[in-house]
Amino acid sequence: MVKDCRGLALTTVSAQAVTRFDHAVDGYLNYRADMPARMDALLQADADFGMAHCLRGYLLLMSFRADALPTARAALAEARRSPASAREQAHAAALAHWIDGDPLRAVAAWDDILAEHPHDILAFRLAHFVNFWAGRPEAMLASVLSAERHWSAALPGFAAILGCRCFAQEECGHYQEAENAGRAAIRLDPGDLWAAHGVAHVLEMTGRRHEGIAWVEALQRRWDGGNNLKHHLWWHQALYHLEIGDFGKVLSLYDTAFRNLGSPLTEAAPDLYIDMQNAASMLFRLGRLGVDAGGRWTELADKAEARIGDCQSAFTAAHWMMALAATGRDAAADAMLAGMADFANGGQPNAVLTRDVGLPVARAVLANGQGRHDRAVALMRPVLGEMYRIGGSHAQQDVLEQVFLDSALKAGLDADVRLLLERVAGRHRLPPARRRGYAMAG
Secondary structure, three states: OEEOOOOOEEOOOOHHHHHHHHHHHHHHHOOEOOHHHHHHHHHHHOOOOHHHHHHHHHHHHOOOOHHHHHHHHHHHHHHHHOOOOHHHHHHHHHHHHHHOOOHHHHHHHHHHHHHHOOOOHHHHHHHHHHHHHOOOHHHHHHHHHHHHOOOOOOOOOHHHHHHHHHHHHHHOOOHHHHHHHHHHHHHHOOOOHHHHHHHHHHHHHOOOHHHHHHHHHHHHHHOOOEOOHHHHHHHHHHHHHHHOOOHHHHHHHHHHHHOOOOOHHHHHOOOOHHHHHHHHHHHHHHHHOOOOOOOHHHHHHHHHHHOOOOOOOHHHHHHHHHHHHHOOOHHHHHHHHHHHHHHHOOOOHHHHHHHHHHHHHHHHHHHHHOOOHHHHHHHHHHHHHHHHHHOOOHHHHHHHHHHHHHHHHHOOOHHHHHHHHHHHHOOOOOOHHHHHHHHHHO
16 A cells, blocks of 8 residues: 555555655645646556546536536546545545535535544645635634644645635634734745735735735745636735726736736636636726726626536626626526526535525626616625625625625615625624725725
């Protein structure tokens, strides 16, 4: 029996496969753009390596694409055909739950793995990812605090543990603890994108915009070879500039950084969920502030139309709807809603979430874009307290709250304006600087 770099047994006869598995997991933890090449090399080393097939399936599901599901199912079938330990079989079970539209059962499987194998950083990081996109910051924090007791800087990947603690603490409103963890991770690995991202969130939520700009600018030279997460960090930089009123810089960052269509990575995945969220949410914010986006919405709307019927991410669907509404594509918007409604009848947990939260939010976004502001408020008001369940950080969910605020203001619904502002002001220990920024956008 061979072991990975953290001492966990792997069912393969190939030492090269173990080395390549460690390399692939490291690439996942560090947001490397060359993951396809790493996975190809891994599977070439041992085509019967069950954990390699599980990892392939996991990576496919992390794209939130319906067209990735058949290949993920094939990866699961290969994993189940391969020899496997109990821990590896539990990974295959987690993959199956996720494929079946029940990601929280997958989290439960990873939690069980971690209870016995706290150094299984793949299980840890996947639970962190899914808990985040399920709107469960407290679960993220509980997971990292439980696992971290068994870790130290002597183990490969410890910076990733600290980066996850940073983001979990930030989403729970523990800003100082979050910043300490994130900066500690950067000291260990100055190129750690997730830790850089966590501190960027802290600086956003505490209203330290100039510090945020300096943070991103100082670290970005270390991001060569990184994947689309670096686009999201440039989006954070643009958000700081937006909040200080430097709209020209925001548009420059849009065109040359986080939505740079000249980037080979963006060309390879132009409708990746995080890139679409970055772009649509920024254009919506700019529009609220009277900034002309020019033809930028058109490219996003084209991508949105191509994804009608793909309901793997209700949060992303709201952003697609922003693009369709902004370009007046009412027929495409109606088709998207029909596809979501059809998916919502499926019965699995993801379908129920779309029915209960995703659809009302998407309908409200469309109504806002069509100028039916009373209708937008009526649709969104009942789910304001549930929108977190479709994922996204507080900084990302903010744009959906701005949809509600925009319509409430334009409809003259003063009670709903107060409802939204009181909701924002009461979130964690939101500092005055952050509240002033939100008020400016309102």
